[in-house]
Amino acid sequence: MGLPTPDTAHLRRPEYATVYEPAEDTYLLLDALESDRESLQALRPAVCVEIGSGSGCVSAFLGQVLGPHCALIISTDINPAANAATKETAARSAAHAVPFEQCRTRFVQGLDARLAGSVDVLVFNPPYVVTPTAEIDSTPEASAWAGGEHGREVLDQLLPQIPALLSPAGRFYLVVIEENKPEEIAQILAAHGLQGARVLSRRAGREHLSIYRFSRGCAE
Template sequence: METPFTDHLTTADYEQIYEPAEDSFLLLDALEIELTYIKSLQPQVCLEIGPGSGIIVTALAKELKRTLCLATDINPLACSATKKTAKRNDTCVDSINCNLVDSLREKSIDLLVFNPPYVVTADEELKNPSFIGSQASNNIVYSWAGGVYGRRVIDELVNRLDRILSDKGVFYLLVLRENKPNELIRNLNELGFLAIICIERRIPGEYLYILKITRK
């Protein structure tokens, strides 16, 4: 998979959206490893939640020519950046300004990708996760602040996963060691999913995992 061009985004943009970093590139590496499997599913709908700059979903869109590629983000500026990144790389991604999967049809997603806000923080960081007009630049915190164990947003999505993932769907989720991935895997198993560690990597200050999650 080619890493998409992002030269259209500026320093000012990255004050308001998440800039691609080591976690982003780990997720790209995992998806490249899994690409043959992903294509074998013939996914009709791909969704990235929280795309930031849009590099992940754009890379997928370039590979999955017959798949409707979508992105949802609570930050409208990230939605705009994602569309621009897709256009810069000669592909198309539709972005939707909403929280997680609020605007999606049930059991409609064949390929789901999420690099969540996973950093362990106090829950006070998450009290007002709304992006409104000029306040958006003050809310970059919501792209990384994860609350207790860094799991608040992750757990919210996991609890909604059965309603959104199609019968053949696969979910690639990035987590931090402090997010207690083994506990998360057990929780997913109890909800009827099979979760395995697809790839892991130590980066400066963090140890990251990509979980591959399917229905049992």
């Protein structure tokens, strides 16, 4: 039987009006994590990090996937309402036994020195929609989806940091659409020693969504 999707009904409250509601991209990421359940548990991750946790649906789900196999899940977001929503989603979910920390920060700013070489599972569903550059971070809502040129401008700031964050067996799950040029993303990370593959894809309206998984070797 599949794991339950974390309850995010509290997002209807006005204080969460700017928080990204779980959508097809979110659910595709949940499916990818669930299908890797065995190998993720076998990894026995000490530290998992979700950047841009929004509602907290993915972080809470990761907590369910890993259960007692995980020591800590850190979720970051630049939107303080998202930090609060993530905290509430984690507390409501079946994963509440896993220690969760929320941090209001850009990517992992301020945490990077402590996290260096120790992130076992890194997850990012970035703002990936192709938009004018000026739309990026123009409002809290826009921060959730506005990705600038090729929908890559936010993600491209993070890519060079990823190899330094991951532990030797660490893996990185990323949501992309075709306009983001996923093969180019894979080349950039390959230049930093990370191999990647598309593990799941789905069409949702006009978007062709995919989940890529990167690691130093063949992650399985």
